[in-house]
Amino acid sequence: MFGGPAPITSPQGNVVGYYDHDAGKVGMQMTAAYAQIAPLIHPAGWMEVVGTKASTPLLQAIDHGILETLQRHHSVPLHMGGHWLQELAPLRASLHNELHGMLRTALKEAGLPNVGGTQGSKAVWLRHFEANPDSYGKALEILQRVTRDFDKAKGTNVTYYLDRELARMAAKTQRRAP
Amino acid sequence: MPQEQGAEATWAWYALQTPDCSPLDPSAYPAAQLAERTIPWPDWACRAPDGGVHIDARRSRIDVHIAKTPKPRLQLGWTCEFGAILVRRDWLALIEDLLVDSSISVGEVSVSGRRLDSWATLHGSNAPALLSTEGWSKTCPTCGSIYSTLHGREFFAARAALSKPVIVNWTGIFIRSDIFEARRLPVPRGAFKPDWVSLEELH
Numbered sequence: 001m002f003g004g005p006a007p008i009t010s011p012q013g014n015v016v017g018y019y020d021h022d023a024g025k026v027g028m029q030m031t032a033a034y035a036q037i038a039p040l041i042h043p044a045g046w047m048e049v050v051g052t053k054a055s056t057p058l059l060q061a062i063d064h065g066i067l068e069t070l071q072r073h074h075s076v077p078l079h080m081g082g083h084w085l086q087e088l089a090p091l092r093a094s095l096h097n098e099l100h101g102m103l104r105t106a107l108k109e110a111g112l113p114n115v116g117g118t119q120g121s122k123a124v125w126l127r128h129f130e131a132n133p134d135s136y137g138k139a140l141e142i143l144q145r146v147t148r149d150f151d152k153a154k155g156t157n158v159t160y161y162l163d164r165e166l167a168r169m170a171a172k173t174q175r176r177a178p
Numbered sequence: 179m180p181q182e183q184g185a186e187a188t189w190a191w192y193a194l195q196t197p198d199c200s201p202l203d204p205s206a207y208p209a210a211q212l213a214e215r216t217i218p219w220p221d222w223a224c225r226a227p228d229g230g231v232h233i234d235a236r237r238s239r240i241d242v243h244i245a246k247t248p249k250p251r252l253q254l255g256w257t258c259e260f261g262a263i264l265v266r267r268d269w270l271a272l273i274e275d276l277l278v279d280s281s282i283s284v285g286e287v288s289v290s291g292r293r294l295d296s297w298a299t300l301h302g303s304n305a306p307a308l309l310s311t312e313g314w315s316k317t318c319p320t321c322g323s324i325y326s327t328l329h330g331r332e333f334f335a336a337r338a339a340l341s342k343p344v345i346v347n348w349t350g351i352f353i354r355s356d357i358f359e360a361r362r363l364p365v366p367r368g369a370f371k372p373d374w375v376s377l378e379e380l381h
Contacts, residue, residue, distance in 0.1 A: 118193040119328040
């Protein structure tokens with residue numbers, strides 16, 4: 001309907017990601033519907049309950065509906081040093097699963113550990129990075145490449161969030177340096 | 179428990195689940211470089227010729243100085259550097275009588291120079307390595323520590339594992355299946371629900 005994903009450009013004119021109109025439209029429709037009914041059952045205001053643990057079964061059902069449609073993706077995985085409270089990239093559930101599947105495959109092909117579970121917990125990843133000091137750079141390169149390719153193919157803009165989070169992590173590391 | 183394997187060759191595997199690790203106390207150890215990071219360097223650490231670091235496989239008991247007490251809700255934890263296994267004493271008491279094998283040692287945990295009575299380290303020297311059908315492994319030529327990346331089905335390949343009541347290596351704690359079932363051991367908080375692992379011929 002909107003003619004495919006639209007590129008998002010930085011002030012310098014570089015393409016930093018793509019906007020998925022369809023996902024955005026679905027999200028806006030659900031949020032609008034939620035906004036109409038939420039004040040009736042939550043007088044404190046609907047904005048306060050979005051993204052929090054809703055208190056009634058109806059609110060929970062609506063919350064789940066929104067979250068199922070638009071999930072939140074940690075662009076830098078926690079096992080690679082990403083922060084739990086990083087700025088999260090909105091992704092439709094099916095795309096979110098697909099991106100994780102692509103990352104899992106690419107990391108395995110490069111000889112890196114699994115993602116999640118007993119074979120890929122944070123303890124496993126830290127141990128891997130210590131036992132193989134060059135592997136952190138390799139994992140980071142794969143993360144950036146896969147995310148970029150995914151954005152290009154799917155019309156998403158996860159790279160934008162990834163670059164911002166990596167810059168934030170780099171700045172934090174510099175501040176810690178003596 | 180898998181039917182094709184006898185009890186003497188099957189273990190319940192408690193792997194570390196919690197992302198909360200305890201950093202080693204940098205003031206208690208000399209410093210060393212790992213890639214671009216500076217890390218504490220305990221006397222139980224080993225560096226392989228390829229630059230990789232790990233716990234020296236030849237070491238028996240490991241005492242650790244950590245900078246922060248493990249979270250109180252946990253019963254199983256790890257050090258952020260080298261991944262030394264930390265066990266709360268209340269859970270350790272359930273299996274401590276099984277540590278008859280001299281290759282498994284219980285060590286002390288200290289915070290800010292004070293011994294932490296409720297926690298201990300658990301370390302197996304030259305412990306059988308957990309391998310997997312689609313992963314790879316490498317051995318440190320200096321200390322013999324085996325590092326393995328796990329993909330596919332996990333298994334032990336070392337005959338030395340046979341009949342051991344408890345195995346401790348960097349991937350976690352393994353309790354022989356007959357003991358696990360007889361004692362109905364609870365899952366320590368901080369570990370995954372246990373999987374079964376068997377001794378198999380190397381593929």
